[in-house]
Amino acid sequence: xxxxxxxxxxxxxxxxxxxxxxxxxxxxxxxxxxxxxxxxxxxxxxxxxxxxxxxxxxxxxxxxxxxxxxxxxxxxxxxxxxxxxxxxxxxxxxxxxxxxxxxxxxxxxxxxxxxxxxxxxxxxxxxxxxxxxxxxxxxxxxxxxxxxxxxxxxxxxxxxxxxxxxxxxxxxxxxxxxxxxxxxxxxxxxxxx
Numbered sequence: 500x501x502x503x504x505x506x507x508x509x510x511x512x513x514x515x516x517x518x519x520x521x522x523x524x525x526x527x528x529x530x531x532x533x534x535x536x537x538x539x540x541x542x543x544x545x546x547x548x549x550x551x552x553x554x555x556x557x558x559x560x561x562x563x564x565x566x567x568x569x570x571x572x573x574x575x576x577x578x579x580x581x582x583x584x585x586x587x588x589x590x591x592x593x594x595x596x597x598x599x600x601x602x603x604x605x606x607x608x609x610x611x612x613x614x615x616x617x618x619x620x621x622x623x624x625x626x627x628x629x630x631x632x633x634x635x636x637x638x639x640x641x642x643x644x645x646x647x648x649x650x651x652x653x654x655x656x657x658x659x660x661x662x663x664x665x666x667x668x669x670x671x672x673x674x675x676x677x678x679x680x681x682x683x684x685x686x687x688x689x690x691x692x
Contacts, residue, residue, distance in 0.1 A: 500677050501556045501677070501679075502551060503663070503676045504534050504549070505547060505668065505674050506529065507546060507548075508545060508547075510615065510616075511523055511543070511615075512524065512527070513525070514536050514540050525550075528673070529550070534552045535552065537551055537560035538560060541642075543655075544656070545654075545655065545656045545657070545670065546655075546658060548657075549660055549663060560660065560661070561636075563635055563636065566635070567634065568632050568659070569636065569657060569660050570630060570631075572611075572656045573630075573631050573641060573645060574618065574626050574627070574653045574654035574655075575650040575651065575652055576652075577624060577627065577649070578627050579627060583648040583650060586647070586648050587631065587648060588603055591647040591648060594643075599633065599634055601631055602631070603632070605627060609658075612669060612670055629645075630658075
């Protein structure tokens with residue numbers, strides 16, 4: 500049986516347990532030996548981070564081969580028009596290639612905790628919340644996608660990975676789930692003749 504730790508990563512926390520520069524890390528919130536992040540979430544992003552000590556489970560979550568959907572709530576600058584949403588839905592070209600198509604829709608502002616520090620608001624520029632679902636995990640991908648359609652990300656919260664969600668977890672809180680994983684297939688050794 501594998502353990503999976505679901506953590507609501509606060510803004511400004513690194514997705515690792517140590518940092519040579521003295522920045523805030525997971526060690527402040529998680530005192531469980533032998534668990535490691537299955538994937539990452541940027542320093543300036545918030546929300547769901549999954550951790551486990553089970554290599555098979557970590558591979559199923561983080562490896563691009565499995566294409567687990569990741570759902571983000573994204574506050575962007577401005578009001579994306581149909582063309583911008585169409586571009587996100589069909590893939591945008593970034594400096595490391597074209598993204599896979601994303602699912603995207605405009606949503607009402609989600610009921611979230613206050614961010615510390617708060618997002619800087621400009622009275623003359625409206626903001627819009629999007630729910631964006633992707634199946635790949637390039638470095639800062641969601642931020643780069645929204646910037647590519649001229650709507651920079653102001654706040655980014657990962658709400659779901661596959662079937663796992665934040666639910667009622669507050670920033671800095673976690674819960675542990677126990678999972679039954681099928682045994683990995685055993686490779687047969689070649690026969691000698």
